[in-house]
Amino acid sequence: MTIIFLIRTFFTLIAFYVPLSQGAFEGLCTYGESTCAQNSYCIKYEQNKDVCMTKFHKELKLIQYPFVVHSFCDQGPLSPPENSHTWNNTAYEVDLKSTSDQNLDVLAGADDTVIAFDECEKENDQCGLGFGNQVKVLTEDNYIVFYAHLKNVKVKTGDVVKASTIIGTEGTTGWAGEKNKHLHLSFHYDWKSAGKDYWKAVGYLPTSVPYIIQDCKNLAYPVEDLKCKRVSNTPTIFCSNQ
Numbered sequence: 001m002t003i004i005f006l007i008r009t010f011f012t013l014i015a016f017y018v019p020l021s022q023g024a025f026e027g028l029c030t031y032g033e034s035t036c037a038q039n040s041y042c043i044k045y046e047q048n049k050d051v052c053m054t055k056f057h058k059e060l061k062l063i064q065y066p067f068v069v070h071s072f073c074d075q076g077p078l079s080p081p082e083n084s085h086t087w088n089n090t091a092y093e094v095d096l097k098s099t100s101d102q103n104l105d106v107l108a109g110a111d112d113t114v115i116a117f118d119e120c121e122k123e124n125d126q127c128g129l130g131f132g133n134q135v136k137v138l139t140e141d142n143y144i145v146f147y148a149h150l151k152n153v154k155v156k157t158g159d160v161v162k163a164s165t166i167i168g169t170e171g172t173t174g175w176a177g178e179k180n181k182h183l184h185l186s187f188h189y190d191w192k193s194a195g196k197d198y199w200k201a202v203g204y205l206p207t208s209v210p211y212i213i214q215d216c217k218n219l220a221y222p223v224e225d226l227k228c229k230r231v232s233n234t235p236t237i238f239c240s241n242q
């Protein structure tokens with residue numbers, strides 16, 4: 001009886017804490033594993049609480065497209081179907097691959113303050129915790145737009161960028177895969193709760209969340225075809241991870 005009471009109290013408290021208006025709460029899960037139903041995503045809602053939700057509990061933020069040309073969603077040979085880049089899972093981290101032979105500029109997706117890391121020189125190694133050269137744009141409203149595997153970084157920590165500012169070049173640093181030039185793009189929420197030293201406090205980036213890429217309508221593809229399906233490693237034209 002006591003255990004049942006405790007379990008019921010626990011779920012009552014959870015239900016109270018995550019109102020339905022914030023997206024349907026569908027139970028606990030383990031961040032990084034595919035334990036949620038289809039069309040539901042495991043979100044690290046708090047540091048020690050991962051929940052399956054059908055949508056993020058805040059209005060989705062708009063960001064700028066990171067390249068001046070189209071790119072493809074390509075989770076790459078390093079990404080088996082069940083890893084952290086798949087829809088079944090955390091869902092909000094994607095690898096964008098340009099089809100250009102040139103080194104493409106990467107553009108900031110949002111205004112605000114940058115944390116930059118540019119110490120990686122080789123490709124495909126542990127440098128930068130596997131993310132290689134990277135830029136994080138920390139916004140006032142609590143989001144981080146994260147760009148990784150950059151060949152080089154063109155901003156420095158403390159710089160304030162505008163959307164569309166060139167922040168670096170698409171590359172292969174970190175665990176990108178040999179010759180697998182691409183941009184890892186992810187979107188994270190709630191860095192302020194741990195402060196700018198969240199890396200030390202949390203040990204990793206805060207939870208990744210969905211977002212919408214602005215201006216996709218100006219690209220040549222119809223918007224409805226621009227979703228990253230991420231059900232296989234087949235490159236898919238990318239515009240939004242919604």
Ligand SMILES: [Zn+2]
Binds near residue numbers: 093183
């Ligand atoms: Zn990636």
